Structures are given as C-alpha cells and as structure tokens.
Amino acid sequence: MRRQIPLLITFVVGVIMLFEAFIPHPPFDQLNESLSITFDVLAAFAFMLGGGNLAKIHLTKISRSEPGWGYSAVTMAGFFAMLAVGLFKVGGPSGVKHALEAEGSWFQAAYDYCFLPLSATTFSLLAFFVASASYRAFRAKNREATVLLIAALIILLGRTLVGTALTETLPGSLELLFGALLAYLAWEQYRSKRWVSLSLIGAVGAFVLIRTLYGYLILAGGGDFYLLTVPDLVNWIMVVPQLAGQRAIMIGICLGIISMSLRLILGVERSYLGSDND
Amino acid sequence: MNEQTRRLLVVGAVGLVVLFALVWSALGQMEGFWVSGAGLGTWFAAFLTLSILSFLYDDNPFYRFAESLFIGVSAAYWMVQGIWQQLIPNMLGRLAPAFVNEHMAQVPLDVDPVDRSMALVQLVLGCLLLWRLAPKGTWIARWPLAVIVGWAAGTNLTRYLVSDFTKQVSPAMIPLVEPSQTAFLGIDWIGTLTALVTVFGLLAALIYFFFSVEHKGFLGQVSRGGIWILMITFGAAFGYTVMGRIALLVGRMEFLFVDWLQVIGP
Numbered sequence: 001m002r003r004q005i006p007l008l009i010t011f012v013v014g015v016i017m018l019f020e021a022f023i024p025h026p027p028f029d030q031l032n033e034s035l036s037i038t039f040d041v042l043a044a045f046a047f048m049l050g051g052g053n054l055a056k057i058h059l060t061k062i063s064r065s066e067p068g069w070g071y072s073a074v075t076m077a078g079f080f081a082m083l084a085v086g087l088f089k090v091g092g093p094s095g096v097k098h099a100l101e102a103e104g105s106w107f108q109a110a111y112d113y114c115f116l117p118l119s120a121t122t123f124s125l126l127a128f129f130v131a132s133a134s135y136r137a138f139r140a141k142n143r144e145a146t147v148l149l150i151a152a153l154i155i156l157l158g159r160t161l162v163g164t165a166l167t168e169t170l171p172g173s174l175e176l177l178f179g180a181l182l183a184y185l186a187w188e189q190y191r192s193k194r195w196v197s198l199s200l201i202g203a204v205g206a207f208v209l210i211r212t213l214y215g216y217l218i219l220a221g222g223g224d225f226y227l228l229t230v231p232d233l234v235n236w237i238m239v240v241p242q243l244a245g246q247r248a249i250m251i252g253i254c255l256g257i258i259s260m261s262l263r264l265i266l267g268v269e270r271s272y273l274g275s276d277n278d
Numbered sequence: 279m280n281e282q283t284r285r286l287l288v289v290g291a292v293g294l295v296v297l298f299a300l301v302w303s304a305l306g307q308m309e310g311f312w313v314s315g316a317g318l319g320t321w322f323a324a325f326l327t328l329s330i331l332s333f334l335y336d337d338n339p340f341y342r343f344a345e346s347l348f349i350g351v352s353a354a355y356w357m358v359q360g361i362w363q364q365l366i367p368n369m370l371g372r373l374a375p376a377f378v379n380e381h382m383a384q385v386p387l388d389v390d391p392v393d394r395s396m397a398l399v400q401l402v403l404g405c406l407l408l409w410r411l412a413p414k415g416t417w418i419a420r421w422p423l424a425v426i427v428g429w430a431a432g433t434n435l436t437r438y439l440v441s442d443f444t445k446q447v448s449p450a451m452i453p454l455v456e457p458s459q460t461a462f463l464g465i466d467w468i469g470t471l472t473a474l475v476t477v478f479g480l481l482a483a484l485i486y487f488f489f490s491v492e493h494k495g496f497l498g499q500v501s502r503g504g505i506w507i508l509m510i511t512f513g514a515a516f517g518y519t520v521m522g523r524i525a526l527l528v529g530r531m532e533f534l535f536v537d538w539l540q541v542i543g544p
Contacts (some may be wrong), residue, residue: 017432151513
C-alpha cells in the first residue's frame with residue numbers, strides 16, 4: 001500500500017500529461033491546466049516543507065546548544081524576520097492587499113539590503129574560485145585542454161572591448177596569428193615527416209598569410225578588403241562549432257530525460273519513494 | 279600563521295574599513311547609517327558584502343555570520359514568494375474567494391466548482407506533503423510527491439522531445455555546399471565550411487556519446503573530432519560563466535565604492 005498507491009498516482013498523472021500532448025482537447029487540456037496549477041501549488045508547499053525542515057534542524061541545534069548554535073540562531077533570526085515581514089506585508093501602503101514589492105515595504109527593503117547583496121556577492125566569489133580552478137585545469141596539458149583554453153580565451157576577448165580594440169588597432173592580427181600557428185604545426189609535422197598533413201597544413205598556412213599580406217596591400221591603396229575581427233570570430237564560434245556541440249549535448253539530455261520519464265511513469269524507477277523505513 | 283592570528287587579521291581589516299567609512303561619513307563625504315533607513319540599509323548591505331568577500335582570505339566568523347543569515351533569509355524569501363504568488367491566488371482564492379478578496383489579494387469571485395474541488399485536492403495534498411515534518415507516518419508524503427513526479431515526467435517527456443530533439447535535429451539538416459554566383463568555382467567557401475562544421479560537428483559529438491560500439495579505428499577518429507567540438511562548447515560556456523561572475527563582482531565593487539563609500543561618482 002505504502003508504495004503501490006504512489007506508483008499508481010505517478011502512472012495516472014504521467015499518462016494524463018502524455019495524452020494531453022497528443023490530444024489537446026477536453027477533458028485532457030483541462031486536466032493539464034488543473035494539474036499544472038496543482039504542481040505550482042505543491043511546489044509552494046515544498047518551499048514551506050523546506051523552510052519547516054530548516055527551522056526544525058536549527059531549532060533542535062539551538063535547544064541542545066550544539067557546537068555552532070550561535071550561527072543557527074542567526075539563521076533562524078533571518079528566517080523568521082524575513083517570514084514575518086513577507087507574510088504580514090509590513091510597511092508600504094496600508095493593508096496586505098498591496099504587492100510584496102510595493103514602495104516602502106519592509107520585504108522589499110530586506111531583499112534590497114540583505115538578500116540581494118548576499119546572493120550577488122556569494123556568486124561573485126565564484127569568479128575567484130573559477131579563476132584558480134581554471135589555472136589548475138587549463139594548463140594546456142593535452143590537445144583537448146588546449147582547444148578548450150583557446151575557445152574560452154577567444155570568447156573572453158571577443159565579448160569585451162579588448163577584442164574589438166585589438167583587431168581595430170591591428171587589422172589582420174588574427175589571420176597572422178592563425179597563419180603562425182599553422183606554420184608552427186607544419187614545422188612540428190616536418191619533424192615527424194608526415195608529408196600529407198605537412199602539405200595540407202603548410203598550404204592552408206601559406207594561403208592565410210598570403211591573403212593577409214594581399215589584404216594589407218589593398219587597404220594601403222585605399223581599397224576595401226575584409227580581414228577577420230575577434231568579434232566576428234566569436235560570433236562564428238558561437239553559431240557554428242559551439243552550437244553543434246550544444247545540440248549534441250541537448251539531444252543527449254533529451255534522450256536521458258525521455259528514458260527517465262518512461263522509467264518513472266512505468267514504475268521502474270522508484271528511488272523517489274525513499275526507503276521502507278519511513 | 280595560526281588560527282588566532284588569521285582571525286585577528288580579518289577582524290582588523292574589517293575594522294579598518296568600518297573606521298574609514300565612519301570618518302568619511304562624519305566628514306560629510308557619504309551618507310552615515312544614522313541619517314535614514316536607506317542609509318542604515320546601505321551600511322548593512324556593505325557589511326554583508328565585505329563579510330562574504332572576507333572568505334577570500336580564509337574562513338572567519340564574519341563570513342559564517344553572513345552565510346548563516348543568507349540561508350535563513352533565502353529560505354524565507356522563497357517561502358513567502360510561494361505563499362503570495364501561488365497558495366493565496368491559486369488555492370485559497372478558489373476555496374474562499376470572498377475572504378481572500380476582502381483581506382489578502384484581488385481574486386475572481388466567481389469560481390468554477392471543478393476548480394474549487396481541485397483547490398481542495400491541492401490543500402489535502404499540500405497538508406500530506408507537510409506531514410513529512412511529523413514524527414510518524416511520513417510515508418504519506420509520497421502521495422503528493424507522486425503527483426509532482428508524475429506531472430514532471432509526463433510533461434518533460436513530450437516537452438523535451440520537441441525542444442531538445444526535433445527542434446535541434448531539423449536546423450542541422452542543411453545543404454552541405456553553399457552556392458554563390460560571384461565566388462570562386464561558384465561556391466561560397468565560408469558558408470560551405472560553416473555547413474560542414476554544423477553537420478559533421480554535430481554527428482561527431484553524437485558519435486562521442488554513442489557508447490554501444492567501441493571507439494576504435496574510423497569511429498575513434500570521428501569521436502576524437504567530437505571531443506574537440508565539445509571542448510569548444512565547454513570553452514565558450516566557461517568563458518561566459520567567468521564573464522557573468524566578473525560582472526557580478528564588478529556590480530558589488532560598484533556598490534561599495536559608488537553607493538556606499540561614494541568615493542567614485544555615479
């Protein structure tokens with residue numbers, strides 16, 4: 001009983017939602033709307049459950065004077081203060097019918113002067129940790145890590161003013177850089193005497209360098225010639241190889257979600273029910 | 279450096295900043311916390327910002343205070359939002375529309391009987407979910423959980439099938455050669471390269487995720503190309519994440535130096 005009924009509920013609700021996708025007519029569309037609202041309401045109850053659980057844990061810690069109970073008291077003070085000003089809509093226009101974010105409301109003040117600085121600063125701390133983690137992870141240890149590093153650097157350059165300034169003051173610098181990179185690769189290939197790849201890389205490198213020099217001549221003569229800029233390269237990366245990889249990841253995630261959803265609806269996956277000891 | 283010295287260093291640094299701010303505000307260069315409610319709020323926000331940033335040096339009581347406060351405040355914030363945005367208009371407003379309309383929020387007075395019944399079901403399910411906090415019989419909370427799981431499974435199956443599968447596969451089915459009237463050999467070379475990378479990049483990355491066959495020989499080479507495409511994707515994602523975090527940090531610095539200390543003009 002304790003496990004069968006929830007499994008049945010999951011099956012019925014899941015099948016109704018599946019039917020609604022293929023038969024968007026009464027009664028399935030109405031059921032879908034009702035169940036969507038039920039989901040939102042239950043999500044709100046879940047927030048209450050989370051809050052209640054937090055209070056239960058910290059109040060127990062305070063009552064037992066466990067180590068660190070002072071910090072639990074701070075947590076509870078913040079929790080109950082925010083709850084009180086939010087639920088009773090303290091401050092702002094008279095009555096409780098006004099919006100939570102109304103002018104002069106204490107809830108909005110608590111958001112502006114407490115919640116917002118705390119969340120923004122906590123997430124901004126990640127900038128430092130990402131920097132130190134990337135220093136360890138991105139030392140170009142192998143080719144794959146080098147590709148990741150170069151892509152990240154190009155994106156960082158191209159989406160800031162530095163990238164634009166770089167190619168505006170030094171037109172063709174990207175082509176020269178690319179040509180130099182290919183020349184270096186060709187030199188490396190020459191040492192291992194892989195003639196096919198050497199010829200290919202050398203030809204592309206030579207083409208890039210000759211094209212850039214030709215572009216300089218045209219531009220010096222007052223003509224018009226397109227030379228690659230960092231923002232253009234970033235746009236191309238974002239729209240072509242980045243999107244291709246992202247699509248592959250999304251397709252993979254989708255297949256995973258479909259299989260997990262089917263497992264849940266058919267009752268194969270039961271881990272969300274917890275243990276039998278509950 | 280032992281724990282005691284490190285703590286003293288953090289406390290000393292924070293004390294110096296506060297002392298500077300006090301002197302600065304006493305000189306009339308910035309708003310003191312005693313001037314207005316907004317001034318007090320700004321000082322408190324600055325204290326919390328500095329407390330969180332102090333973690334960059336080491337774990338310390340200021341950081342722990344701010345972290346504990348953050349946990350409590352954010353739990354209550356989302357709880358209040360859930361109550362006022364969902365529970366009151368969508369559940370209570372349908373069960374007792376006249377009462378809610380008079381005392382809480384504007385809701386339609388004319389409620390469909392089916393909606394009212396559904397609101398009652400929601401109330402019962404919600405109470406069952408909260409039963410999880412009770413010392414005994416917590417298994418009853420599985421019923422509302424089953425509704426949440428069933429809804430999410432049924433909705434996501436079809437939603438992701440459309441948004442993450444069909445809508446991702448169809449834009450990848452494009453001509454591999456891009457013709458051009460003016461370009462060399464009648465081919466737009468950049469467009470063709472773009473189409474080739476779009477199609478074969480996706481295929482290569484998908485092959486990397488295909489584990490039913492061992493990645494050896496030709497398949498291994500293609501899978502290696504897939505890794506390169508995925509690395510570019512991760513590099514781009516990483517670049518954007520770093521930029522987002524730096525933007526947040528700039529925002530906090532702007533708050534400290536412009537809004538609080540007012541040493542830089544807006």
